[in-house]
Amino acid sequence: MEREVVVQMKNVSKKIGNRTIIDQLSLQVYPGEVYGFLGPNGAGKTMTIRMIVGLISMTEGDVLIHGKSVTNNFEKAIAHVGGVIENPEMYEYLSGYENLVHFARMSPKKVTKQRISQVVKLVGLDGRIQHKVRKYSLGMKQRLGLAQAILHSPSLLILDEPTNGLDPAGIREIRAYIRNVAHQEQMAVFVSSHLLAEMQLMCDRIGIVQNGKLIREEGMNELTKADEEKTIQLQVNRLEDAFQLLNNAFPTADIEIIQDRIIISLRREYLPSCNQVLVQNNFDVYEMAQVQTTLEEKFLEVTEEK
Amino acid sequence: MASFINLLKNEHMKLFKRTGTMVMVAVMLLAVLGAGAVSKFMINPDTQSDWQAELEAENIQFENMLDESNQTSAEQERMQEQLALNNYRLENNKPPVNSETLWGFMIDASNLTGLAALFTIVAASSILAHEFSQGTIKLLLIRPVKRSKILQSKYVTAMMFSGMLLVLIFAFSFLTGSLLFGFHGIDQSHLVYQEGRVVEQPMFMYVAQLFSLNSVEVLMMGTFAFMVAAIFKNSSFAIGISIFLLFTGPQLVQVLNDYGWAKYILFAHTNLQQYIHGTPIVEGMTFSFSISMLVIYFVIFLTLAWISFEKRDVTA
Numbered sequence: 258m259e260r261e262v263v264v265q266m267k268n269v270s271k272k273i274g275n276r277t278i279i280d281q282l283s284l285q286v287y288p289g290e291v292y293g294f295l296g297p298n299g300a301g302k303t304m305t306i307r308m309i310v311g312l313i314s315m316t317e318g319d320v321l322i323h324g325k326s327v328t329n330n331f332e333k334a335i336a337h338v339g340g341v342i343e344n345p346e347m348y349e350y351l352s353g354y355e356n357l358v359h360f361a362r363m364s365p366k367k368v369t370k371q372r373i374s375q376v377v378k379l380v381g382l383d384g385r386i387q388h389k390v391r392k393y394s395l396g397m398k399q400r401l402g403l404a405q406a407i408l409h410s411p412s413l414l415i416l417d418e419p420t421n422g423l424d425p426a427g428i429r430e431i432r433a434y435i436r437n438v439a440h441q442e443q444m445a446v447f448v449s450s451h452l453l454a455e456m457q458l459m460c461d462r463i464g465i466v467q468n469g470k471l472i473r474e475e476g477m478n479e480l481t482k483a484d485e486e487k488t489i490q491l492q493v494n495r496l497e498d499a500f501q502l503l504n505n506a507f508p509t510a511d512i513e514i515i516q517d518r519i520i521i522s523l524r525r526e527y528l529p530s531c532n533q534v535l536v537q538n539n540f541d542v543y544e545m546a547q548v549q550t551t552l553e554e555k556f557l558e559v560t561e562e563k
Numbered sequence: 564m565a566s567f568i569n570l571l572k573n574e575h576m577k578l579f580k581r582t583g584t585m586v587m588v589a590v591m592l593l594a595v596l597g598a599g600a601v602s603k604f605m606i607n608p609d610t611q612s613d614w615q616a617e618l619e620a621e622n623i624q625f626e627n628m629l630d631e632s633n634q635t636s637a638e639q640e641r642m643q644e645q646l647a648l649n650n651y652r653l654e655n656n657k658p659p660v661n662s663e664t665l666w667g668f669m670i671d672a673s674n675l676t677g678l679a680a681l682f683t684i685v686a687a688s689s690i691l692a693h694e695f696s697q698g699t700i701k702l703l704l705i706r707p708v709k710r711s712k713i714l715q716s717k718y719v720t721a722m723m724f725s726g727m728l729l730v731l732i733f734a735f736s737f738l739t740g741s742l743l744f745g746f747h748g749i750d751q752s753h754l755v756y757q758e759g760r761v762v763e764q765p766m767f768m769y770v771a772q773l774f775s776l777n778s779v780e781v782l783m784m785g786t787f788a789f790m791v792a793a794i795f796k797n798s799s800f801a802i803g804i805s806i807f808l809l810f811t812g813p814q815l816v817q818v819l820n821d822y823g824w825a826k827y828i829l830f831a832h833t834n835l836q837q838y839i840h841g842t843p844i845v846e847g848m849t850f851s852f853s854i855s856m857l858v859i860y861f862v863i864f865l866t867l868a869w870i871s872f873e874k875r876d877v878t879a
Contacts, residue, residue, distance in 0.1 A: 310705040312877040336707040346698030350581050359576065362569040363706040405702065 262321075263288055263337075263413050263445035269308060269318035271301075271469075278304055279469040281318070286445045288412070291435060293460030294449040301469040302449040303343060306417050309447070310340055322413060336365050340415035345402025349391040353382060353401050356390060357408060364409040373408065380404045381430070395422035403431070407438070414438065414446045420455055432459050487528065491519040491535075492544035499540050506534050520548065570708065570716035578690060578720060587682040591728055592735055594675055599739040602662050602671065614658045618649045625649075637842040644756040651754060651761040664748040665740040666766045672736035673770065676777035677809075679732060683725035683785035684805040690717045691789065691872075692798030700877055714872050718789055718865075725785050729778050733771075755839075776835040783833055783857060784809050786864045793868035816844055832856045 264286040271279040279301050286292045296302050307313040309320050311327045311334075320327040325334035347356045357377070361368035377386050380400040390398065399422055406414060419435070420428045436459065438444045450456050456463060457477065464474040493499045500519055503512055511522045523531060535542055578584050625642045652659060660667045691714075694700040703713060753769035755762050784805055792801035812830030819825040826845040832853040837843050843853075 307877070312701060312704060314874075314876055332707040332709065335705060338705065340705055342701040342705070344698060346702070348577060348580075348699055349697065351577070355576065355580070359573050360702065360706070362573055363703075363708055365707050 261288060262286070263323060264309065264447065265321040265324075266305075266309070267318050267321070269305070269320060270316050271304060271308060271313065272316045277469060279308070282466070282469070282471050283318075284464055284471060284474065286413070286447055288445050289439055289443040290462060291439045291446045291448060291460045293456040293463040294447060294466065295451075295453065295456055295463055296449075296466035298451065300466045302466060303417060304469075305466070306340075306342060306415060306447075306449060310338060310342065310415060311335060312342065337412045338415060339406035339409060339411035339413070341399075341402040341406050341417060341419065342415070343417050344421075345398045347390045347398060347401055347405070350389065352389055353377075353386040353393070353397075353404075356401060357386075357405060360405045361408055366409055368408055372410075376404045376408055379407075379434075396424060396427050399423055399427070399431075403434075412444055414444055416446065416448045418450055419448060420450065420452060428455070435459055486522050486524055488520060488522045488548040489528065489531070490515075490544070490546055490548050491521065491542065492517065493519065493535060494541045494543075499535060502534065502538055502540075503531065507531070518544075567712065567716060570713065571720060574690065574716050574720035575723075578686065578724060583689075584686065584724075587685065588728070588731070591675075591678060591682065591731060594678055595672055595732060595735045595739055598672055598675065599668060599736075599743045602668060603743045606662075615653060618653055618659075622646055622649050635846070637846060641842055647756055647761055648754050657751070657754070660751060660753075660766070661748070663744055664751070665737070665744050665746060666748060666751060666770060668740035668744060669733075669736050669770045670773060672732060672740070673773040673777055675732050675736070676729060676774065676781055679725065679728040679778075680781040680784050680809055681806060682728055683721070683781050684788040684809065685802055686724050687718075687721040687785040687789040688792040688798040688801035688805065690721050690792075692792040692796055692801060695796040696798065704877060710873050711869060714793070714869060718786075718868075721785060721789060722782065725781055726778075729774065729781065733774050772839070773836065776839070779835050779857065780809075780833040783829065783861065786861060787829075790864040790868040794871045813844070820845060826852075827856065829856070829860050832860075 262285045264284075266282055266284050269279055269282045270277065282301075282305060284292075294302055294305070304313065308315050309322075309327065311331050315328065320334075322334040323337055327334045347353075348359065351359065354373070354377075357373050361373060374383075377383050380403050382397065382400050382404065385393070385397060390401065393401065399419070403416075403419070406416070414435075416435070420431055423431060432455070435446055435448065439446045439461075448456070448459060460477055462474070462476050464471050466472065491499070496514060496517065496519065500512065500514055503510075503519065503521060507521070507523065507527065510527075511520075513520050521531065532542065532545060625646050629639060629642055651657070660670065662668060662671055694703055704710060749766075751766050752763040753766045755764055787808070788801050788805035791804055792798055795801060808830070812828075813834060816825055816828050816831045819828070825831060826848050831845050831848065834844070835850070835853060838850045838853070843849075
């Protein structure tokens with residue numbers, strides 16, 4: 258048997274008139290995994306999410322959630338899903354608590370009062386839950402949105418831009434929470450975001466979407482560490498001389514001086530000899546460190562290729 | 564799957580937690596009180612003086628007009644009927660209902676159902692359109708509940724609210740009437756002309772009949788507004804067009820009266836009181852024809868609402 262799949266998108270397309278918005282998109286999300294869905298604005302992230310939860314119909318293809326089709330077996334399929342689609346819009350004239358009661362009543366499983374207060378505590382709204390949502394800050398609405406999504410303990414959590422409007426502490430909490438539910442409770446989490454650095458910290462696997470196509474899909478580790486060539490930053494005395502020396506020693510490598518450091522790109526096996534050359538020529542090496550290729554650079558690289 | 568009762572509870576909570584809803588209920592009650600105060604304190608009771616003389620004068624007028632015989636047969640029939648009723652009153656000493664009695668007041672108050680129609684339109688439009696304008700529709704539709712069931716819970720809630728308004732007007736006008744005018748004349752009966760004879764009917768039945776005939780208009784306009792909101796997702800538009808038609812629809816039928824197809828317009832049938840007072844708005848219509856037309860419109864409205872809601876891509 259293959260690994261159990263929580264979400265399976267099979268060749269999903271969406272056409273509006275002549276325009277193809279989503280083009281033959283296929284992907285899988287597994288239990289215990291945080292899947293990042295990344296792409297520039299207008300690439301079709303939100304459209305894809307709306308098709309997964311059945312808000313928008315598909316022109317072609319299908320989405321299966323635990324093997325149940327969203328198109329033909331909506332109620333069974335969606336029972337496993339909790340989500341926040343775009344902004345966490347709640348009923349402003351109701352209190353936070355009433356909002357949760359409202360959504361709890363729509364759950365097929367009974368959601369107990371204890372469960373509601375447990376979730377409220379979890380998202381850190383215990384002090385304000387009886388207040389009207391109208392008086393909430395964006396961050397609080399974001400937390401309430403998360404609360405309604407996890408109320409019925411779904412096995413798939415779909416979050417569209419979950420950290421929007423949160424302060425750094427809030428972002429860290431949400432991130433920790435997301436990783437926690439995925440890894441501890443084996444929930445599958447599908448996150449879209451334009452905050453690339455965010456995704457890097459949160460996700461296990463990333464799909465990059467552009468113009469409605471999934472153009473790349475990789476594990477977090479592969480995506481940032483796959484390259485053979487390493488970029489190294491060096492801090493040495495006599496910067497100019499060192500630059501000349503390295504330039505002669507490695508004529509094919511990219512070398513440049515940025516502020517008080519030399520940045521050099523080399524294949525892994527040349528790294529010891531680079532160090533050796535400097536030491537042999539009596540340079541003092543204060544620092545030799547690998548520059549992380551950030552997801553952001555990777556992302557720009559990938560999307561610009563097309 | 565979530566029970567329908569739970570969905571109704573949700574819709575009721577959302578409806579009644581909105582300030583607008585309570586304002587509508589309050590205005591409704593104030594309107595009844597206001598109508599009571601006006602007939603009690605503002606209108607002078609000089610009409611009560613001599614009802615016999617008035618009816619006799621009216622009869623002479625009818626007889627003269629009938630002699631001239633330049634009216635349609637329906638108008639003539641109507642006058643004959645009125646003559647018979649007036650004569651019955653004079654012979655049996657049964658004065659017409661005075662608006663300063665409980666029943667008289669309730670007959671007047673039955674016209675306040677127009678206000679209920681207005682508020683039903685507002686509630687039926689916004690119960691759906693607000694979910695779209697607030698963006699909450701997304702969270703509502705990603706639950707394991709069929710869209711049709713959600714729409715059904717909304718429609719039922721809007722109509723329950725409407726029914727509540729009608730019952731409120733009825734009960735509150737009974738209360739106001741009995742407090743302001745007491746119970747004298749409570750034993751008066753309503754006279755109807757049936758098959759050439761004058762028949763006495765319990766007045767309570769008559770008042771209840773007026774209210775139920777009027778509630779048909781409330782139901783139809785509420786359903787119309789619900790449909791418009793389901794199709795256009797916009798409550799101001801749904802409210803605007805429904806209220807516009809509520810007030811101009813009957814006039815429109817008047818204007819188009821000469822065309823044969825005027826009797827297929829919804830508004831030729833929304834006022835069913837035309838069959839107990841006076842002649843039908845388009846000649847030759849019968850009560851059962853009107854009921855069939857209303858049923859056809861009702862089914863069309865709901866079908867359109869359901870189809871457009873179920874098929875829609877939600878992008879709000």
